[in-house]
Amino acid sequence: MASIGHIAVGFAAARIYDRDNISRWPSAVAWSALSLLPDLDVAGFALGVGYADPWGHRGATHSIALTAALGLAIGLCARWFARPVMRTACFAILVLVSHPLLDTMTDGGLGCALWWPFDLTRYFAPWRPIPVAPIGLHLASAEGARVVLAELILFAPVFLAALGYPRLSARPLRVASFLTLWMMSVWLIASSSRARESMIGFLLREDTVYTTGFSEAGFRRVKHGDSAVDVRQLLGAPRKEIWIYGGNSALEPALETSALSTRGTCATVHFDAGLATATFDREACTQRGIRTGMSLADVEQRLGVPRERGWQYTWSAGGGHHQMRIVTFEQDRVSMIIRQWN
Numbered sequence: 061m062a063s064i065g066h067i068a069v070g071f072a073a074a075r076i077y078d079r080d081n082i083s084r085w086p087s088a089v090a091w092s093a094l095s096l097l098p099d100l101d102v103a104g105f106a107l108g109v110g111y112a113d114p115w116g117h118r119g120a121t122h123s124i125a126l127t128a129a130l131g132l133a134i135g136l137c138a139r140w141f142a143r144p145v146m147r148t149a150c151f152a153i154l155v156l157v158s159h160p161l162l163d164t165m166t167d168g169g170l171g172c173a174l175w176w177p178f179d180l181t182r183y184f185a186p187w188r189p190i191p192v193a194p195i196g197l198h199l200a201s202a203e204g205a206r207v208v209l210a211e212l213i214l215f216a217p218v219f220l221a222a223l224g225y226p227r228l229s230a231r232p233l234r235v236a237s238f239l240t241l242w243m244m245s246v247w248l249i250a251s252s253s254r255a256r257e258s259m260i261g262f263l264l265r266e267d268t269v270y271t272t273g274f275s276e277a278g279f280r281r282v283k284h285g286d287s288a289v290d291v292r293q294l295l296g297a298p299r300k301e302i303w304i305y306g307g308n309s310a311l312e313p314a315l316e317t318s319a320l321s322t323r324g325t326c327a328t329v330h331f332d333a334g335l336a337t338a339t340f341d342r343e344a345c346t347q348r349g350i351r352t353g354m355s356l357a358d359v360e361q362r363l364g365v366p367r368e369r370g371w372q373y374t375w376s377a378g379g380g381h382h383q384m385r386i387v388t389f390e391q392d393r394v395s396m397i398i399r400q401w402n
Contacts, residue, residue, distance in 0.1 A: 062193035062204065063096055064211035065162050070095040071222035073155050077147070088222075091155060094134070098122050098159045102195065111170060112390060114180055117195070118169065122160035123176035131156045161185070168192030168398050171284070184284065189250030190214060191400065213245045252399065257383065260401060267380035271299045274373045279385055279399070286394045291371070291387055298371035298387075301331040303359065305366055326350055329359055329366075368395070376402075 070092025077091070078084045101121040104113075111117050120126055135149020160172040164185040169192045171182030193199055193207045212219075217239075248256060261268075273296025281294055306327030326345035330338040336354045339345035349362050360366075369389045376382040386398040 061163060061166055061190055062199060062207045062211050063099070064208060065190065065215050066095040066099075066159055067092045068215035068218040068222065069155055069158050069162070072218050073151055075222040075224065077151050091151075094152060095155050095159055097130070097156065098127060105195075112182075112395070114173065114176065118160070118163055118172045118182065119180075120173060120176045122163060122172040122174070124157060124160070124174050125176065125178075127156035127160060128153050162190065164188075166190045166192040167400070168396060170395060182284075189246065191249070210249045213242070213249060216242060261381075261383075264381035264401065266382060267376045267378050268374050268382035269377050270385075271296060271373045273297070274385070279373070279397075282387055282394060282397055284394050284397065288369075288389055288392050291394065295371075295373055295387075298373050299333060299375060300372035301356070302370040302372075303329045303331070303363075303366035304368040304370075305329075305363055326363060329363070331356060331359075 070090075071088050073091040073095070074084065074088040078087050098121045099117075101109075101115065101117050101119060104116055105111075109116050112119075114120055131153030132149050134152040135145050138145050138148035160174060163169075164172050164174070164183055165188050166184075167188045167190065171184040173180055174183050175181070191207045191210050194201060194204050198204060199207075248260070260266075275295070278294040282291055304327065306325040325341060326339060326348045328340045329336055329345065329350060334356055336350065336352050336359060338352070339350055345351075350359055367390070371387045371389070373385045373387075374383055382402055384398055384400050384402045386396075387394055388396040388398070
């Protein structure tokens, strides 16, 4: 998430917790900061912690056990600030636990390790209407701006309620108009229906090319944990692949692969139709005997099995807007299923 939704939760918590003083901005800032707290795990990237590691992004800090325990600890400390212990603990637990639950509703990245330390499996919610946000500085991009706008729309009712608009209750027509417009916007953001895709495709002048054997029905059947063999049976061979050998981050939706490179290491290799087309770091790859035009088998013979792979089934022949359909793998199992516009 781009954190807009987490901030909305913080504003709502402040509104309800301080119901006798609805304009307390310091309280809203404090509760929003608490709501964002689990994302401190991104600091692990700089320390060499991998995305998929137990303490990686959306790992232990996004577990129910750790967030609930932290909320309880904050409640116990409330007496030092003349705050009610039980009320503060309950609010802190709800705010902190809401973070991983909302993150499971994003449409990309890795899921959340909700049941750490008992289970390291990353989980997603059945319904995932929230677009995943690029990590770190990549948020300051066109894709990041799109995600921020989408979250502002999705959480608009929460912000309105949190900021307090009592006059709306006396204007049912305005409320009905707002909710109608909001639900239409949510449908445009979150729906994957053919009607919505056709509408966006018309507006963007879609130029999507699909691989032979690919089908939307098959893509919908791909699940996290499926093997590469399962995916190939459903979708056929991908047109483009990216193999990752170095770097700390998992493949991001926009495939910002240059950021994943580790200087001095042949970190990533791109393939198109089974042949290598680009490498990062080029000098390090050349020293390992990797060059453009090599086959998948030749690269694997020299570098071994990649830590992570991405299979791309769609592209644009003319460089225009197209529907991205990408499946990524870790240890030969599906780790991400990417469906978005590019």
